[in-house]
Amino acid sequence: SNDAVVAMHWFRKGLRLHDNAGLLYALSLAKGNNDANKVGKFYPVYIVDPNCYQLLKCSVNRAKFLLECVQDLHSSLKVRGSRLYVVTGDPVEVLPKLWSEWGVTNMTYDADETGEPYSVERDGAVQKVAMQMGVEMMAFQTETLRPLGNVPGGYVANLGGLASNAPSTMSSFQQLLSRIDRGNIPVPLAAPKKADFPQHSNVDDDEKYLPLEHPWDIPWPRGYKRNEIGPVWDRKDCLNASLRPIVPGGETIALQRLEQVVTARPDWTASFEKPKTSCTEVSSPSTTVLSPYLSLGCISPRTVWHAVADATKRASSKTNRSKPPVSLHGQILWRDFNNLMAHSANAQNPGSWGRMEGNPYCRSVPWSSDPKLLAAWKGGRTGYPWIDACMAQLRSEGWIHHLGRHAVACFLTRGDLWQSWEAGADHFEGELLDADYAINNFNWLWLSCSGFFYQYFRCYSPIAFQKKNDPNGNYIRKWVPELANLPAKYIYEPWTANISILNAAGVKLDKNYPRPIVDHAIVSKENMNKMSLAYDMHKDQQAGGNGASSIKSD
Ligand code: FAD
Numbered sequence: 001s002n003d004a005v006v007a008m009h010w011f012r013k014g015l016r017l018h019d020n021a022g023l024l025y026a027l028s029l030a031k032g033n034n035d036a037n038k039v040g041k042f043y044p045v046y047i048v049d050p051n052c053y054q055l056l057k058c059s060v061n062r063a064k065f066l067l068e069c070v071q072d073l074h075s076s077l078k079v080r081g082s083r084l085y086v087v088t089g090d091p092v093e094v095l096p097k098l099w100s101e102w103g104v105t106n107m108t109y110d111a112d113e114t115g116e117p118y119s120v121e122r123d124g125a126v127q128k129v130a131m132q133m134g135v136e137m138m139a140f141q142t143e144t145l146r147p148l149g150n151v152p153g154g155y156v157a158n159l160g161g162l163a164s165n166a167p168s169t170m171s172s173f174q175q176l177l178s179r180i181d182r183g184n185i186p187v188p189l190a191a192p193k194k195a196d197f198p199q200h201s202n203v204d205d206d207e208k209y210l211p212l213e214h215p216w217d218i219p220w221p222r223g224y225k226r227n228e229i230g231p232v233w234d235r236k237d238c239l240n241a242s243l244r245p246i247v248p249g250g251e252t253i254a255l256q257r258l259e260q261v262v263t264a265r266p267d268w269t270a271s272f273e274k275p276k277t278s279c280t281e282v283s284s285p286s287t288t289v290l291s292p293y294l295s296l297g298c299i300s301p302r303t304v305w306h307a308v309a310d311a312t313k314r315a316s317s318k319t320n321r322s323k324p325p326v327s328l329h330g331q332i333l334w335r336d337f338n339n340l341m342a343h344s345a346n347a348q349n350p351g352s353w354g355r356m357e358g359n360p361y362c363r364s365v366p367w368s369s370d371p372k373l374l375a376a377w378k379g380g381r382t383g384y385p386w387i388d389a390c391m392a393q394l395r396s397e398g399w400i401h402h403l404g405r406h407a408v409a410c411f412l413t414r415g416d417l418w419q420s421w422e423a424g425a426d427h428f429e430g431e432l433l434d435a436d437y438a439i440n441n442f443n444w445l446w447l448s449c450s451g452f453f454y455q456y457f458r459c460y461s462p463i464a465f466q467k468k469n470d471p472n473g474n475y476i477r478k479w480v481p482e483l484a485n486l487p488a489k490y491i492y493e494p495w496t497a498n499i500s501i502l503n504a505a506g507v508k509l510d511k512n513y514p515r516p517i518v519d520h521a522i523v524s525k526e527n528m529n530k531m532s533l534a535y536d537m538h539k540d541q542q543a544g545g546n547g548a549s550s551i552k553s554d
Helices: 021-030 060-079 091-102 117-133 170-183 235-240 251-263 266-271 291-295 301-314 328-348 371-378 385-397 402-415 421-431 437-447 474-479 499-505 520-542
Strands: 006-011 041-048 085-088 106-110 136-140
Touching (some): 006 021, 021 106, 060 251, 060 421, 091 117, 251 266, 251 301, 328 437, 371 385, 371 402, 385 421, 402 520, 421 437
Parallel strands (some): 006 041, 041 085, 106 136
């Protein structure tokens, strides 16, 4: 009939069927709210948009992971008698074409509440066209435990509607959460079943809009204008790249992984303490590695939360129950807290979260910019084996343990190289499978002592930090094979070995492995002084001065 709905669900970040409120709502519309006379059509869509946060700078590894997520979504929809329509291009141009082609009346999607600049711009433009074409759009908050904004149940709604009131410490964030519905986290929604899909949908166009198969199928626009900040690779690059993401993509595997690491290990889950997990594991990681799935929404944070709660209940009575912020629940809370901080920064000054300038949570620090130092860090050629090993794992698998990230972020910024955290965050955004606008920038602010954490006099040593945890240097031996045959005594400091030891191990300093690019003992002291000056300047500015004088008006 004429008033039948043609509903579209636009998958963006929530690449899953479970706990997907927007998807369920679109389906209920398309089913005519179960009125047989009003059954309409349903079109689930994913747009491969090379300019979106997930693809803009991304490595071949992450592109592969992302395409696997999209393929998995397609398979899961097919099992339910539907399919995924994968279209490439700019959503602002692509969506209106599809709306006309299919006669779409309603579109649902998962909201991006962090205020990430590109998605704000894109969604604004899409909404404008939708209004003109009479397509009703509806956003759903699904990517955090609670909505971030000023909506019922949202964090900001419980702050008197003012994002600038958001708590800026983890403990005050936990207090805020405990005030909303007594800290209860909503139960995730089940995935739709075959019967929830309108039956005659999507049978006649099997050949059109299929998921891309390979990263090289991504149609980077000709003369891609963001070329200079991101890799635009082709088929040859892809074939040469080491395509071995630490985990394969997709909701199906994400849910299996949750089952294996959390549900099947109640004692481990209940007693998880992040600082006690090891960052030098060479075979199986000591944390969940759910981050790539959470970052693309293959798994819902509420699903993870409740799986952890259930497993903890089943743990033996002898098992110690850890608490936030170090417990697994604590990790999921860090994630929401980081999202709220991004939301708050951008609400106060749009687009400021990923930058130093104008970011209400970031102190101004006069970083230098040395392309050589930055390139050495990115390429794992700093001459500090532990740092270089982490950077090698990042490049190869798209993931490193949290404390490895700590080490390399501190090293690049306030610890050793004195390069801007923005440059580091930018590189991480390209390489990490779990690249996340809110979490990545939050952690770079933290590690560079620009925001949230200020103890700049405490600095990670690129030598001593891991020596006690991994005295034989197994992690280094795996990721920096040039050093694999060095005796344990020298594995963290090859330059201290004499020439015969180096020769015996096949290490040729400056030839197959660099000498340290800076002297940690010296630069770390110098950098602490620079930080101290930057902090003084900040104090002056807070006190109303212009930073030029250290005499305060009071
Ligand atoms: P688990 O310890 O098993 O934790 C479970 C989940 O909790 C994670 O998947 C993640 O979603 C969340 N989580 C864990 N630790 C943190 C944290 N410190 N802050 C916020 N959420 C957390 N994480 C990202 O997801 N994306 C990023 O882009 C990112 N960039 C980072 C950059 C730097 C410089 C640093 C120091 C950390 C960064 N992290 C980032 C945080 C953290 O390192 C990863 O979330 C974690 O290592 C992922 O591994 P996991 O899934 O095994 O974590």
